[in-house]
Each structure stands twice: as C-alpha cells, then as structure tokens.
Amino acid sequence: MTTFYVDADACPVKSEVERVATRLGIAVVLVCNGGIRPPGNPLVSLRIVAEGPDMADKWIAEECGPGDIVVTSDLPLADRCLKAGAHVVQHDGQILDAANIGGRLATRDLMQDIRAADPFHQGGGRAFSKADRSRFLQSLDRLARLALKRG
Template identity: 65%
Template sequence: MSIYVDADACPVKAEVEKVGTRHGLRMFIVSNGGLRPSQNPLVETVIVPDGPDVADMWIAERAGPGDVVITGDIPLAARCVESGAQVLKHNGEALTAANIGNVLATRDLMADLRAADPFRQGGGKGFTKADRSRFLDALERAVRAAAR
C-alpha cells in the first residue's frame, strides 16, 4: 500500500506525511518541481517533466487497489477510482465509484459556465482549519480501509 499525492497546490502534504509515517506507508509526492524534499525516508519526492497532466499520468499509471490518492484533479481522481484506488480531495471528500460521475459532470458544467461568462470573478472557498481536520480524519479512515 502506498499514498500518492498530486502535490502541485496541495495544502495537506504535511498531514499526509504525518498519517503515512504513523502507518509506516510509502508516500510519493509528485509535482513538476518547486517542492522542498522531505527528509522522511518513507517519502519519495517525484519531479516529473513540465507538461500538461504529466504528474497526473505518473500517478494514474501506478495507483491501484490498496493505494490512496490525494488530489483535487477530478479527471485524475476518476482514473484512480477506476483502477481501484481510494481517492480523497484536499478537504477530505472521498471520491468513489458511486459519486465520481456526478463530480465529473459538475466539474464540466462549471467549466462551461466560467467560459460563458468571462467577467465572472472569484473562485472557490478558501481552505479552512475544518477542512484540514476533515482531511486528517478521512485519510486515517481511507488508510485503514485500504489495509483491509
């Protein structure tokens, strides 16, 4: 069992390392660069070449049953769910075979709405302490479920 983190703009890398270390799991922190490597021997920092979705492809090619993937990228999440991995968003929301279709459809709808209104400003909600706490709890549950 391994934990894969889509690390570009990931606000919970430290939390992943904390939970992964407690369970003695191998963790892969995957990005295009710009990250300080962890000194933790269980953490492998993977720097992929620049390019669209290169980090996503690296993770999707490796994640499978028994693994946990942390990402906010919905198409990557769909590929990982399909391969049998457990997937969590940064706020602790689990993406599963039961909900990934709706999440993908909502993502596509929101992209269309943003494209239709170029003057629309703002984005999503900020990342809160409650999100961080929810994520820690969800990751702990996902790791235990994957171990079964």
C-alpha cells in the same frame, strides 16, 4: 502494499499526509513538476515528472492501483485512479468513489461551461479552512486503516 500518492503541486495537506503515513508506516510519493524540497522522512519520496500539462496526473494514474490512496482535487485524475482500483480523497476530506465521481465530473464540466460563457466571472472557490484540514485527516486515516486491513 498501500502507498499514498499525492498530487503535490499546490497541495495544502502534504504535512498531514506525512503525519498519517509516519504513524501507520505507509510509503508516500509526492508527485510534482518541481519546486518542492525533497523530504527528510524516509517514508516520503519525491517524484519529479517532466514539465507539461497533466504529466503528474498521468504518472500517478499509471502507478496507482488497488489498495493505494491518491490525494488530489483534480476530478479527471480522481476518475482515472478510481478506475485503477485506488481510493481517492480530496484536500477537504471528501472521499471520491464510483458512486459519486460521475456526478462530480458532470458538475465540473457544467460549471466550466458557465464560467467560459461569463466574461465577468471573478473565479475562485472558497478558502481552505481548519475544518477542511481536520476532515482531511479523518478521511485519510479512515481510508488508510481500511486499506491496511484489507491489504
């Protein structure tokens, strides 16, 4: 059975995940360290994990499996979930898979090294846009229908 696992801390698309899940009858697990109000939708559950670095990531990676869909922008978590057989979609609608995760991880590591070497780096990525939200909805719907068809 397909489940959506959402790395819910700072996730800008929780309501979109709930909308797709409700339409398709798919269970959702929001995983966080706290600070999120329990959802009223019976398909959506809240899993609060212990405080600490990457505790939500660890829980999601251990629980997800083939046919599940993980919503995260955390590339190391995405890699672990892909290795567990899950599908992964980022908040901006980009679908990660075995063919593109290696390059994305390498770029992430390179950029992290470059930022660490520049004490004047101002940080910050581009703003989350309406187009990102729309791409996310399309990608999540496509992955969910594919998972349900196979499941």
